[in-house]
Amino acid sequence: EIYVSQDLDIVATYMPLESYNVRFYSNNPAVKVEDYFTYYFGDTIEYYAPTFSYALFTGFYLNGTLLTSDTHLTYSGVYQDMEIELGYTYISDDLSYYEFDSDAGGFICVSHSYSNLDVDVTIPDYIAGYPVFQVAENAFNGDLNLRDVTIGKNVETIGDYAFAYSSVEHVYFSSDSSLSSLGGHAFVDCVNLTSIDLSPCFLLSTLRQYSFYDCINLLDVYLPNMLTSIESYCFGNIIVSLSINIPTSVTYVGYCGFYNMPNATIIVNNRYQETNWDSNWHYYADNIQYTSD
Secondary structure (H helix, E strand, C coil): CEEECHHHCCCCCEEECCEEEEEEEECCCCCEEECCCEEEECEEEEEECCCCCEEEEEEEEECCEEECCCCEECCCCCCCCCCEEEEEEECCCCCCCEEEECCCCEEEECCCCCCCCCCEEEECCEECCEEEEEECCCCCCCCCCCCEEEECCCCCEECCCCCCCCCCCEEEECCCCCCCEECCCCCCCCCCCCEEECCCCCCCCEECCCCEECCCCCCEEECCCCCCEECCCCEECCCCCCEEECCCCCCEECCCCEECCCCCEEEECCHHHHCCCCCCCEECCCCEEECCC
16 A cells, blocks of 8 residues: 655645655555656655746646545555656746745736846736736835836736835736735835826725835826725825826825825815815825816
């Protein structure tokens, strides 16, 4: 009888393929494993992957059957050859900076190389058929090679400080964007950021604190029509002639939601829209225009 140990409990984990240690044990010491080489049970088997760089690891297989921690194999003979196969889904892209979340069934963009010479970054809709659903906290924090970023349609969350202090200039979203959460300080101190169009993000209801603070050259901002809340210091220290239209859906703007924007024009539907806004929702940002009485 051959049992597979708990060491095999790594199904659906994403990682670069280098080597995996798989431990088997048996009550029959004559039974061996035949892979590319011959090993005996009780030893650690190092399975060296093919030469390609990245894949979605799906488990180890014996004659097409997935081996799990509960696998129980019975052989009648005292000696049995077996070929252990590595299960994977090949991925052609360089995915050094993505991690697979088996619970969510998708990928997270977790980091980005500061030495990456590709100044334009596209976060894909899918990787190997699995959605890319999140940009993690600090994923592009401080990346000074970044220029244009295109966010895939399945990204639901952009974490805190995701693009903070980077050199990003333009941010684009898919027309059917799934974004519902934009983290605090997400673009803080992005001094090269000149435009971001959030209008396709129909599920986004709140802009968090300091999301666009110190984006001194931000010229074009388009907000989604379903936005309801703009938190404190969301926009601040913007020195260029920004014109921003606050949607009629916005029911709350926090203290200094718009701060120190002397050359900006802030367009509001009417004065009644401000009823539940903080009385100091704008500070040193006094060019307020109302589209109706």
